[in-house]
Amino acid sequence: MDPLSILLDGARARGAFVLRTIQSSPWSVQVRDRAPLNVVAILSGTPWVVPGAGGAVRLEPGDIAVMRGPDAFSFADDPRTPTQVVVRPGPRRTTPAGAEPAEVADTGVRTWANGMRTGDDGADGSSVLLIGKYRRPGEIAARLLSALPPLLVVPGAAHGESALVSLLAEETVRNEPGQDLVLERLLDLLLVAVLRARFTRSDAEAPHWYRADQDPVVGPVLRLIHAHPDRPWTVAGLAGRTGVSRATLARRFTDLAGIPPMAYLTERRIDLAADLLENSDATIESIARQTGYGSAFAFSAAFKRARGISPQRHRNRS
Template sequence: MDALSGLLVGPRARSAFILRSVLSPPWSVRVQDQAPLSVVALARGTAWVIPDDGDAVRLLPGDIAIMRGPAPYTFADEPSTPVQVVIQPGPRRTTPTGEHLSEVVDLGPRTWGTGDPCKAAVMLIGKYQMSGEISHRLLSTLQPLIVVPHDAQPSSPLIGMLTEEVTKEEAGQQVVLDRLLDLLLVTTLRTWFARPEAEAPAWYRALADPVIGPTLRLLHKDPAHPWTVAALAARAGVSRSGLARRFTDLVGEPPMAYLTGWRLDTAADLLHEPDTTIAAVARQVGYASASALSTAFKRERGSSPQQYRRSREP
């Protein structure tokens, strides 16, 4: 597993909130549902995404926006259009003053709005509703708003497939939509991290280094191995002190501290699997026992693995 794959392996939508929004001008929707991560693909028309802290960005057909929660943001036909609909946790739709909104029309399966799909702006919206569906390490690398233009993306059928599937009501439909959302997120982030404005994390930039890149791949590929700085240096063909210094300079922390963080992040992701025991998680990430993992987990994250697992239950 390369380091980018290790970062992106975490997304696992589980009954994600996915819908098609059809809106005719003038329209403005404020989103304050506190979802940890949202993905919006503009399928038709134009729209503006307006973060509370930052500049508004215009979206064209095929553009994809990723919003990291829980900070609110607004989508509108124009930045100056007053907010008409507020998306609250649940999600539920209200007026700006909090009253239940009845004017917005349900237009079919997973479709709502106020316009003609042939003339209005059409957005495909997917939301990861639980923090456990997205790894902590992935979320921590993302800016609050990411926009990947259509012309920067490789040719992909995903938006077309999601457009077709979102309104279907067939056996297993939610699973199909969950996996399409995961694929759309992963492919968009892969494109984003390759862009110069992405401000990719230090460890990602360090992948290009001829010494630290292979070292990171070793740690990501096999976090359960009993790695030492000396063993890593021997594999890299450099001195122990040279590796430690170079790793810290490029990644921002020493090799063993990075490995501990990677092990615990991986453990946190694994703890969301309901049938996986804490002892099994410990073995997969390099701890000799459940108690050893619990000690490290509580020291770094402030709670035991069991407490963490309970706090993330739906």
């Protein structure tokens, strides 16, 4: 797998939330739902996004903003507009005091408007936003979340995915069989497209391990680990496959990837095991073999050490 595929391998929406919102001025919405990741495409208008830390950023039609949770953030027609609606876990909308806000009748499928609707294209001066939320931490790999800043804005001209945004917007307001699955897959595609546009830019601050794939020593080791996590790798064995000493590989890998090679291998194995526990009927013993552990006992001990719960409890909770 290439480094971007590795980074995005855990980005799979399951039970994601997708909504179109039409907001007429004055408006200000604060999001406190603690979703691990939010993707917001600006269909029309020039709203502001205000992160929990840092300055407000004005957005243009076509821009896409990615907010990493669980910190709160706001969208508004003006950063000075007082908060009118708070989005809480669920997601559930309330006033800042916690009361139920006044709802606009006949807003349409997966659509929320804060005032009288005169059109859906923003021609009346309203802002139209397309919102996608990954609601469960397990939907996004921890490595991806750690690679993202709290707020990432990709201009429309940079990502060039207007057709994909338009398709997601069209599907959001449809109510056909299998619609939730369609929206989840489109949200995944949009996230991949936006982050690809971001991380492949020459001036982008991509994570260290992402750039490590281009290294002639560390790159092949990363690919070996991802292709064969079940093998009994050692630092010496991996070093032998790349023609360097054990000490050289350990130092170089840690410098570029941020963690030692064996720690990276363990993370990869545990991530893979968690995915198998959630999305397959494989036995604990089978998962142990697929992820390089000699027994179910050794695997269970390693999984609990990494995730804080046993594999069976993780499967039950999922």
